[in-house]
Structure formats: structure tokens, C-alpha cells
Amino acid sequence: MVDVFPWQLSIGELLSPAVVSSWGIGGALLAEASKAELEPLVLASVLLSLITVYLAAKIGGELCARINLPPVLGELVGGVIVGVSALHLIVFPEGAGETGSVLLKLVETTAGLDPASLLTVFRGESEVVSVLAELGVIILLFEIGLESDLKELIRVGPQAAAVAVVGVVVPFALGTAGLIALFHIATIPAVFAGAALTATSIGITAKVLAEIQRLSSKEGQIIIGAAVLDDVLGIIVLAVVASLAKTGEIEILNVVYLIAGATVFLVGSIFLGRLLSPYFVVLVDQLKTRGQVIISSLIFAFALSYIAAAIQLEAILGAFAAGLILAETSKRKELEEQISPIADMLVPVFFVTVGARTDISVLNPLEPANREGLIIASFLVIVAIVGKVVTGFAVFGQPGINRLAIGFGMVPRGEVGLVFAGVGSASGVLSESLEAAIIVMVILTTFLAPPLLRVVFKSDDDASDGAKKEAAIAASPSSETAS
Amino acid sequence: MVDVFPWQLSIGELLSPAVVSSWGIGGALLAEASKAELEPLVLASVLLSLITVYLAAKIGGELCARINLPPVLGELVGGVIVGVSALHLIVFPEGAGETGSVLLKLVETTAGLDPASLLTVFRGESEVVSVLAELGVIILLFEIGLESDLKELIRVGPQAAAVAVVGVVVPFALGTAGLIALFHIATIPAVFAGAALTATSIGITAKVLAEIQRLSSKEGQIIIGAAVLDDVLGIIVLAVVASLAKTGEIEILNVVYLIAGATVFLVGSIFLGRLLSPYFVVLVDQLKTRGQVIISSLIFAFALSYIAAAIQLEAILGAFAAGLILAETSKRKELEEQISPIADMLVPVFFVTVGARTDISVLNPLEPANREGLIIASFLVIVAIVGKVVTGFAVFGQPGINRLAIGFGMVPRGEVGLVFAGVGSASGVLSESLEAAIIVMVILTTFLAPPLLRVVFKSDDDASDGAKKEAAIAASPSSETAS
Numbered sequence: 005m006v007d008v009f010p011w012q013l014s015i016g017e018l019l020s021p022a023v024v025s026s027w028g029i030g031g032a033l034l035a036e037a038s039k040a041e042l043e044p045l046v047l048a049s050v051l052l053s054l055i056t057v058y059l060a061a062k063i064g065g066e067l068c069a070r071i072n073l074p075p076v077l078g079e080l081v082g083g084v085i086v087g088v089s090a091l092h093l094i095v096f097p098e099g100a101g102e103t104g105s106v107l108l109k110l111v112e113t114t115a116g117l118d119p120a121s122l123l124t125v126f127r128g129e130s131e132v133v134s135v136l137a138e139l140g141v142i143i144l145l146f147e148i149g150l151e152s153d154l155k156e157l158i159r160v161g162p163q164a165a166a167v168a169v170v171g172v173v174v175p176f177a178l179g180t181a182g183l184i185a186l187f188h189i190a191t192i193p194a195v196f197a198g199a200a201l202t203a204t205s206i207g208i209t210a211k212v213l214a215e216i217q218r219l220s221s222k223e224g225q226i227i228i229g230a231a232v233l234d235d236v237l238g239i240i241v242l243a244v245v246a247s248l249a250k251t252g253e254i255e256i257l258n259v260v261y262l263i264a265g266a267t268v269f270l271v272g273s274i275f276l277g278r279l280l281s282p283y284f285v286v287l288v289d290q291l292k293t294r295g296q297v298i299i300s301s302l303i304f305a306f307a308l309s310y311i312a313a314a315i316q317l318e319a320i321l322g323a324f325a326a327g328l329i330l331a332e333t334s335k336r337k338e339l340e341e342q343i344s345p346i347a348d349m350l351v352p353v354f355f356v357t358v359g360a361r362t363d364i365s366v367l368n369p370l371e372p373a374n375r376e377g378l379i380i381a382s383f384l385v386i387v388a389i390v391g392k393v394v395t396g397f398a399v400f401g402q403p404g405i406n407r408l409a410i411g412f413g414m415v416p417r418g419e420v421g422l423v424f425a426g427v428g429s430a431s432g433v434l435s436e437s438l439e440a441a442i443i444v445m446v447i448l449t450t451f452l453a454p455p456l457l458r459v460v461f462k463s464d465d466d467a468s469d470g471a472k473k474e475a476a477i478a479a480s481p482s483s484e485t486a487s
Numbered sequence: 488m489v490d491v492f493p494w495q496l497s498i499g500e501l502l503s504p505a506v507v508s509s510w511g512i513g514g515a516l517l518a519e520a521s522k523a524e525l526e527p528l529v530l531a532s533v534l535l536s537l538i539t540v541y542l543a544a545k546i547g548g549e550l551c552a553r554i555n556l557p558p559v560l561g562e563l564v565g566g567v568i569v570g571v572s573a574l575h576l577i578v579f580p581e582g583a584g585e586t587g588s589v590l591l592k593l594v595e596t597t598a599g600l601d602p603a604s605l606l607t608v609f610r611g612e613s614e615v616v617s618v619l620a621e622l623g624v625i626i627l628l629f630e631i632g633l634e635s636d637l638k639e640l641i642r643v644g645p646q647a648a649a650v651a652v653v654g655v656v657v658p659f660a661l662g663t664a665g666l667i668a669l670f671h672i673a674t675i676p677a678v679f680a681g682a683a684l685t686a687t688s689i690g691i692t693a694k695v696l697a698e699i700q701r702l703s704s705k706e707g708q709i710i711i712g713a714a715v716l717d718d719v720l721g722i723i724v725l726a727v728v729a730s731l732a733k734t735g736e737i738e739i740l741n742v743v744y745l746i747a748g749a750t751v752f753l754v755g756s757i758f759l760g761r762l763l764s765p766y767f768v769v770l771v772d773q774l775k776t777r778g779q780v781i782i783s784s785l786i787f788a789f790a791l792s793y794i795a796a797a798i799q800l801e802a803i804l805g806a807f808a809a810g811l812i813l814a815e816t817s818k819r820k821e822l823e824e825q826i827s828p829i830a831d832m833l834v835p836v837f838f839v840t841v842g843a844r845t846d847i848s849v850l851n852p853l854e855p856a857n858r859e860g861l862i863i864a865s866f867l868v869i870v871a872i873v874g875k876v877v878t879g880f881a882v883f884g885q886p887g888i889n890r891l892a893i894g895f896g897m898v899p900r901g902e903v904g905l906v907f908a909g910v911g912s913a914s915g916v917l918s919e920s921l922e923a924a925i926i927v928m929v930i931l932t933t934f935l936a937p938p939l940l941r942v943v944f945k946s947d948d949d950a951s952d953g954a955k956k957e958a959a960i961a962a963s964p965s966s967e968t969a970s
Binding site for chain 2: 048058065069343348
């Protein structure tokens with residue numbers, strides 16, 4: 005009687021809106037199609053999206069694990085396959101162009117649920133999946149913070165700062181100058197594209213480091229520290245460039261505010277956190293109801309994430325700081341065990357949606373419109389890699405350190421670069437080819453970094469020691485499959 | 488410089504939209520305020536909502552645990568306090584009346600972010616919190632299924648069926664007849680209100696049973712079995728009544744379809760599931776990447792939830808069936824451990840939002856407009872309790888069973904009753920006073936059942952044995968706080 009349902013609209017091909025009117029309780033509910041009545045459709049489409057995300061993540065991850073590539077790369081590729089580039093199973097309004105989505109085209113050709121209701125369901129589902137992905141990266145950074153060693157991080161602080169600053173200045177200068185000199189691009193768009201080359205995607209790098217169990221190595225801690233600082237510097241650069249693009253001048257006050265805010269937040273939260281964490285443990289020990297450790301920790305992590313977002317930093321910085329602080333308490337081990345399944349559930353949503361949002365059609369050289377962008381992109385990719393690889397040589401006073409590993413660890417740009425492309429596109433500064441070039445640069449650095457990182461770490465693999473303790477967070481099989 | 492942020496709009500009192508224009512990167516982003524640019528505000532407001540939900544759940548739960556009431560009651564009351572009845576911190580578009588929300592009133596009086604953008608953020612946040620709550624109840628029923636004993640459930644099947652049928656027929660007949668005879672209400676609205684008395688809220692009962700460690704007792708399994716059947720019967724009753732309200736006649740085909748669908752789904756999924764579950768274990772054992780057990784299980788649980796929703800049943804029935812099936816595999820213990828923190832994270836969102844959506848102002852007897860509703864409500868509450876308490880005496884062939892406990896276990900109506908009120912209100916069948924009476928009935932049965940259930944189970948507490956094995960799912964403190 006009813007074999008296809010309207011919520012399948014949001015996953016593209018499966019749709020047949022002709023049966024829409026048979027949905028609901030005796031068809032009575034959808035006639036009005038108010039927000040509350042569409043709620044079950046949103047839930048159903050979220051369930052279907054999560055199933056798709058998990059299948060893509062697991063199949064991609066397992067295949068990569070078998071050919072000795074990082075599983076996270078498989079999750080990204082799995083996301084590309086189910087996303088806007090191929091199957092259109094996981095699409096977002098901005099990717100589908102909203103009016104151009106498979107969903108709405110089908111509605112136009114068939115007479116089902118009214119377009120406004122369908123759009124409501126699609127938007128609702130996208131909103132939920134987006135936020136689940138963002139919660140995923142928050143949980144990931146919280147877990148990374150929990151696995152990190154604050155004392156080690158402070159010890160490598162000067163090296164991390166050197167890596168971060170070189171990794172912002174070199175790609176920015178090389179990129180901007182190159183675009184002006186070689187491609188005769190005007191100053192403001194060149195500065196914008198140069199800025200897009202700066203910020204490292206901490207999520208991808210940290211996940212790969214965890215997978216190869218190098219998160220707590222000296223190289224790992226320098227990379228994490230530098231990536232965190234890089235994130236802060238990237239936000240400042242974005243603020244500068246966005247105001248430059250908008251008004252033609254730099255709002256000094258805003259830049260000063262951001263720098264001061266970031267410093268106060270990171271130093272202040274860690275200082276205050278260490279001071280107050282014993283009280284946290286006492287409080288948790290007095291709770292009698294289920295979930296006392298995990299809920300108390302999530303309140304703390306979400307509160308710091310919120311504060312970080314509120315002072316115009318990124319939420320993930322707050323989550324990372326919360327993890328660092330709680331790692332120093334006696335609850336660390338219990339918390340690591342409990343956060344692990346939550347991370348398993350939410351983190352793949354982040355990586356798969358990063359892949360799903362990526363439109364790899366801009367990489368097709370057979371499309372003449374792509375060619376100008378691809379030539380610029382080749383230049384940007386080279387600058388992006390070279391500009392970060394050199395950062396390894398900025399590390400001082402650490403003889404015998406794997407400089408190449410640090411450099412490659414800083415390569416992936418991920419979502420941060422896409423934010424630059426999006427803001428640039430919205431403010432009309434970037435030409436289409438330059439925007440496409442930035443996207444290509446982000447794709448290639450993101451997808452190249454995990455295998456490269458693995459190769460350079462493997463090169464000194466036999467010399468390694470003491471890097472086994474983060475097995476809990478790593479991609480290794482569970483104890484019973486391993487045995 | 489910036490101390491209050493636009494996303495706080497969604498949590499009412501904290502707002503100052505005058506600073507809205509200072510949000511975003513150098514103020515550049517919000518000028519356009521497109522969907523993608525509002526994304527960080529949605530995330531931030533979700534974070535703030537989750538913090539509020541967790542604080543309400545923990546404070547309420549801990550206070551209840553200390554005065555020996557079920558923690559879940561504390562979560563519901565905590566929800567009422569942060570919800571539409573009091574603090575307005577967690578509100579939903581339908582509760583706030585959309586145009587009448589604190590949020591939009593403030594926008595009218597101050598000139599901040601444009602109303603459309605604010606509404607977008609508010610709706611996005613509500614959508615995400617609603618779906619998280621629904622995922623919470625899905626995870627809860629999955630966990631309940633995992634803790635249940637399929638063989639025991641099949642053994643008590645006939646008793647559970649008797650309880651379910653009596654618990655639908657008696658309240659429906661008494662309620663409808665009483666409303667017509669005593670209050671001279673027309674037949675169709677009386678039938679509708681009578682129908683709203685039928686469906687038990689499995690979530691609340693199951694949570695209380697788990698908290699008092701009686702889930703796997705014979706009484707507990709009869710209640711769970713009956714509540715599951717009740718859910719199915721309730722959906723069928725709703726379909727019948729909704730079509731009656733709409734067209735004045737019953738769509739026989741639709742009713743037959745629902746009954747057949749429910750039977751095929753429950754019997755079929757459990758039969759096929761038991762047949763295929765060994766292959767599931769073999770597959771999971773071959774996976775090499777992190778989270779293999781939990782992700783594979785979530786795919787299975789979400790798929791069954793989706794199918795249940797797709798054939799117009801409730802998603803939670805699918806989750807329960809998935810739990811039952813996986814409970815019979817060798818992965819049960821590992822899965823129970825891993826689902827527990829996920830449940831800790833998501834289940835409170837469900838209970839707090841149930842409380843937050845409940846408008847207790849209809850209970851105020853000082854408001855003359857409420858009085859007619861309150862008189863009808865008193866009648867409905869009595870019928871609701873009596874009509875379910877008698878179900879305990881429908882149990883046959885079980886000498887010495889706690890019949891009162893079974894009866895009280897069936898009392899809470901929770902969200903299912905609210906769906907009836909919502910559908911009735913939308914289709915214009917229910918008068919305002921009758922709708923208010925249904926809401927009052929739902930509130931009182933939901934809030935009365937947990938303490939009543941605890942009392943009647945306590946009465947034979949010393950005679951109890953072998954009910955300790957569900958300690959993992961119960962509200963007891965963790966091992967280290969207990970010691």
C-alpha cells in the first residue's frame with residue numbers, strides 16, 4: 005500500500021512524492037502540514053541520513069584500514085561518494101543550491117506534498133545533521149584534549165608557536181605575492197586567497213595522529229599545539245581579511261579584541277580550570293544518579309565551547325581546553341572510557357559531512373570552465389604544501405625530531421579553508437575561478453595529508469617508543485577482535 | 488566589547504539584540520544573514536540548550552534521588568521549570584506560539600538582527616533539540632530492549648496482551664461514555680478524548696522500572712510487553728479516531744493496514760533478527776576500525792526504527808525490537824557498556840523537553856477559564872488511573888504477582904496523550920476546555936505514576952530477589968561513588 009515515503013526526498017533518488025498524501029494518520033495530518041506535523045518526517049530523514057553516514061564511514065574506513073591508509077581518509081572519501089559529488093544521498097541546502105536540489109526538482113514534476121513543507125523537512129534534516137557534525141568535532145577535540153598532556157604541551161609551547169607563526173606567514177606571503185605576480189590578480193582577492201592558505205584543520209590531523217598512535221609523541225604534541233594556535237591565528241586573519249574585503253580597511257579594534265580574547269580565553273580557562281578541577285571531582289563524587297561523570301563533563305565542555313564561540317573564537321577550542329583540564333583530574337580514565345562510544349557515534353558524522361559537502365566536480369579538467377581555476381589551484385596546492393612543510397624546520401632546540409612529520413601534520417586545511425571560500429564568495433571578492441581554486445586546494449591538502457603523515461611517521465617507526473598509551477583513542481580493533 | 492549574543496534569544500531572558508550587529512567576523516557576516524552564516528548561532532544556541540537541559544536534569548534528578556523519588560520525575564520537573572511554564576529557557580515554536588515568543592517580542596522592541604534570521608536560528612535550535620530528544624527516546628528503548636529478556640517476554644506474552652487490551656478498552660469506554668453522560672459532550676469529541684486515555688507512555692514507565700531495578704522482574708516484563716502492544720494499539724486508535732474526526736467515517740482499509748503492518752513488523756523483525764544475528768556477530772568481528780560494535784548496532788537499531796516509522800508505527804518500536812534481538816547475541820555485554828554513555832547523553836534531553844513542552848498554567852484554578860477544563864480533567868484523571876489500574880487484574884495464571892504494580896505501571900500517558908491533544912486541536916474537534924483537560928490528564932498521570940510505582944513495588948521489596956542484574960541501566964551511582 006505504501007512503500008516509499010516523503011522523507012526519502014532528503015536522500016534524493018528514493019523519492020516518489022506521489023505517495024506523500026498517503027502518509028500520516030489516515031492522510032489527515034499532512035493535509036495541514038504544519039511544522040509540528042512534519043516532525044516525524046524530519047526524524048525519519050535524520051535516521052536515514054545517520055544510517056547512510058555510518059555505512060559510508062564504516063565501509064570507507066574499513067577499506068582504507070585494509071590497504072593501510074588512515075580510516076579517517078576512508079570516511080572522507082565515503083562522504084564524497086554519498087554527497088553532492090556523486091550519490092546525492094547526504095546533501096545540504098547550500099550544496100544543492102536549495103532551489104536546485106533533487107528534492108525540489110522532483111516536487112516540481114510531481115504533485116505531492118507542497119514544496120514549502122518539503123523544503124521544511126529538508127532544511128530541518130540538514131540543520132540537525134549539520135549540528136550533529138559540529139557536536140562531533142566538539143566531542144573529537146574534547147577527546148583529543150583528554151588524551152593530550154598539558155605539561156608536555158606547555159613544554160613544547162615555544163616550538164608550537166614557532167611552527168604556527170611560520171605556517172601562517174609563509175603560505176600567506178607566498179600565496180598572495182604569487183597570485184599577484186604570476187596570475188595578475190588584484191590585491192584584495194589575492195590577499196583573500198593567501199589568507200585561505202593559512203589555517204590548519206586540527207580535526208583531521210588529530211584524528212590521523214590518534215589513529216597511528218602518535219598523539220602523545222613530541223611531534224604529535226607540537227602539531228596539536230601549533231594547530232590550536234593556527235586556528236586562533238586563522239580566525240584573526242579571517243577577521244582582518246573579511247573587514248578588508250568589506251570596507252577596504254582593517255578594523256584595528258576588532259583585531260586587537262580577537263587577539264586579546266583568544267589569549268585570555270586559552271590561558272584563563274586552563275589556569276582557572278586547573279584551579280577549580282578538584283572541586284569538580286568532589287562535586288561529581290557526591291552525585292547519586294546515573295551518568296554523573298559524563299554529564300558533568302559534557303556540561304563543562306559545552307560551557308567552554310559556548311564561551312569560546314561567544315567571544316568569536318571557535319567552539320572546538322573550548323572543547324579542547326575542557327579536555328586538557330579534565331585530563332589532569334582523577335576522573336580521566338573513567339571519562340575516556342565513557343566519551344569513547346559518544347565519539348564513535350558523532351565523530352563520523354563530522355568527517356562524512358565534510359566529504360559530502362565537497363564538490364569534486366571542480367576538479368574535472370574536461371570541463372573548460374574549470375581549467376583556469378585548476379591552473380591557479382595547482383599553484384595554491386604547491387604553496388599550501390611547501391608553506392606548511394617548511395614549518396617543521398622552524399622547530400628549534402629539538403635535535404632528532406621528525407621535522408617532515410610536523411610539516412605534513414600542518415598541511416590539511418579542511419573546513420577552515422572552506423569557510424574562507426564561503427565568506428569570500430558571499431562578499432563578492434573572489435572570482436569563480438579563484439573560489440574553485442581555493443576549494444581544490446582544500447580538497448587536495450585534506451586528502452593528501454593523512455597518507456603523507458602516515459608515511460613520514462612510518463619512516464622512523466622502528467625507532468619509536470612510549471607512543472602506545474593512546475591505544476584507547478586509536479583506530480585499533482577492540483580487545484576481543486585483536487586477540 | 489561584546490558580552491551578550493544573539494543566540495541567547497532562544498533562551499529568552501538573556502537577550503540583548505542591540506549587540507547583534509557586533510556578532511560575526513567584523514560584523515561582516517550577519518549583514519547578509521543567510522542560512523549558512525547563521526549556522527554558528529544555531530550551534531551555540533544548541534550548546535546552551537544542552538547545558539540547560541543537563542543542569543535541569545541533574546539538579547532535578549539528584550534532588551529526587553535524595554528524597555527517595557524516581558530521578559526521572561526530577562528530570563520532568565526540571566524540564567517544567569526551564570520550559571514554557573516558568574523560566575522559558577527551553578521553548579519550542581509551538582509552545583511559544585511562534586509569533587508570541589519572548590524572542591520575537593524583543594526583536595519588535597529593539598532593532599537588532601532581522602526577525603526572519605532570528606526566527607531561523609530559533610527554529611533551527613528547536614528542530615535540533617527536538618530530534619536529539621527523539622534520538623534519546625530511541626536510544627532509551629534500544630537500551631530497554633537490550634535489558635529485556637525475549638524468552639521471558641514471549642512467556643508473559645498472553646498476560647501482556649490481556650493487560651494491553653483491557654488497558655485500551657476500559658479507559659476508552661469509561662471515558663467516552665462518561666463525557667457524554669456526565670458532561671453532555673458531543674459524540675466525536677467524546678470519542679477523541681476517550682481515545683486519548685488509551686496509550687501508555689513506555690518511556691517513562693521503563694525508565695522508572697530500570698531505576699528501581701525491576702525491569703527484568705515478571706511484573707516488569709509484563710508491563711514492558713503490554714506497553715509495547717499498547718503503543719501499537721494507541722497508534723491504531725489514533726488512526727481510527729483521526730479519520731473519524733476528519734471525514735465522519737472510519738477508513739477500514741487504513742486500520743487493517745496498520746494492524747497487519749504492526750503484526751508483521753514486530754513478529755517479522757524479531758524472527759528474522761534472531762535468524763540473522765549470528766551473521767551480525769561474524770561481520771562485527773571482522774571489522775578493524777574503532778567503534779565497530781556500537782556503530783554496527785546503531786545502524787541496525789536506526790534501520791529498524793526507520794522501518795517502523797515508515798510503516799506508520801513509531802520509531803521507538805523498531806529500536807526496542809533491535810535491542811531485543813541484539814540482547815541475544817554474544818555482543819550484549821559490550822554493547823550495554825557502550826550504549827550507556829550515549830543514553831546518559833541523549834535520554835535526559837527527552838525527559839527534560841517533555842517537561843519543558845508541558846504548559847502547567849492550565850492547572851491554575853484561579854484562572855476562571857481553566858475551571859471547566861479542570862472539572863472535566865478531574866474526571867479524566869480518575870478514569871485514566873482506574874482504567875489502567877484494573878488491567879493488573881486481567882493477568883491470569885500468575886498467582887502471587889503484584890497486580891497493583893502492573894496497573895500503576897500502565898498509568899503514565901506522557902507524549903502519546905499529547906499527540907492526541909495536538910491532533911484533536913489541529914483538526915478542530917476538541918473544544919479548548921476539553922483539550923486542556925486532556926493535557927492536565929497527561930501531566931498528572933505522567934507525574935503521579937513514578938512515585939506510585941515505586942511505592943507499590945516497595946511494598947513487596949523484601950520478598951524480591953534476582954532483580955539486581957539490571958544495575959547497569961539503573962539509577963544507582965557508579966561503582967566508585969558507591970564504594
